Amino acid sequence: MSRDADHPDLHSRQIPIREDMAYQRKVWRFERCGWYALVLCMVLGLLGLFSRGPISSQDVRSADGAVRVEYDRFHRNGSTNPMKVSVRGAPEATVEVELNGELLEGFSVETMQPPPLRARSAAQGLHLWLQADTQGQATLYLTLRGDGLGLYRSTVKAAGAESVTLTQFIFP
Structure with missing residues (x-):
């Protein structure tokens, strides 16, 4: 783990709202993968994977x-x-x-x-x-x-x- 894992905002807590930070980190990783996949689809589309372009x-x-x-x-x-x-x-x-x-x-x-x-x-x-x-x-x-x-x-x-x-x- 990095030093950021020791930051108090990244620990699970009960007050003022109940949070499960381990689950939240998994959600953030999943969102990042989704963003990377979206950017990859956009680049491939611009290059011509879905119609006209250099790779088509x-x-x-x-x-x-x-x-x-x-x-x-x-x-x-x-x-x-x-x-x-x-x-x-x-x-x-x-x-x-x-x-x-x-x-x-x-x-x-x-x-x-x-x-x-x-x-x-x-x-x-x-x-x-x-x-x-x-x-x-x-x-x-x-x-x-x-x-x-x-x-x-x-x-x-x-x-x-x-x-x-x-x-x-x-x-x-």
């Missing part, structure tokens, strides 16, 4: 570098978040992009820019055909609205390229 932003590339996806790992149900899919192919050719997995189970696609040349639904995903520019780069901007709850795993793949795995979590 993700930029993944395929092993061969042909597919790149920029997205947020953490979403809130009902909120919208952007996703950018970049694919490298032949100059001025049509590039096929596959969105597979649980992406369409947990999210609604609100917008898709530029509109794909062609689109087809598949067993567990979506096939989109995009026009590549003169450098062979095709970029698709999506706005996703989180409709589900929990963890969702998806893949993005271009024809003839390695796939990229996405892991996203939707909070209530």
Whole structure:
């Protein structure tokens, strides 16, 4: 015990009010832990644990570098978040992009820019055909609205390229 424990105000007493200082110290320790937990939640929230921010932003590339996806790992149900899919192919050719997995189970696609040349639904995903520019780069901007709850795993793949795995979590 420290010297503060010897202070008369920290001893239990009966007059003028009955006090149990051992119990009061436990309550104070519990309150301090609660304050620390609250501050930790606030800091994590500011960093992006519950939506947009540095720990939420993700930029993944395929092993061969042909597919790149920029997205947020953490979403809130009902909120919208952007996703950018970049694919490298032949100059001025049509590039096929596959969105597979649980992406369409947990999210609604609100917008898709530029509109794909062609689109087809598949067993567990979506096939989109995009026009590549003169450098062979095709970029698709999506706005996703989180409709589900929990963890969702998806893949993005271009024809003839390695796939990229996405892991996203939707909070209530």
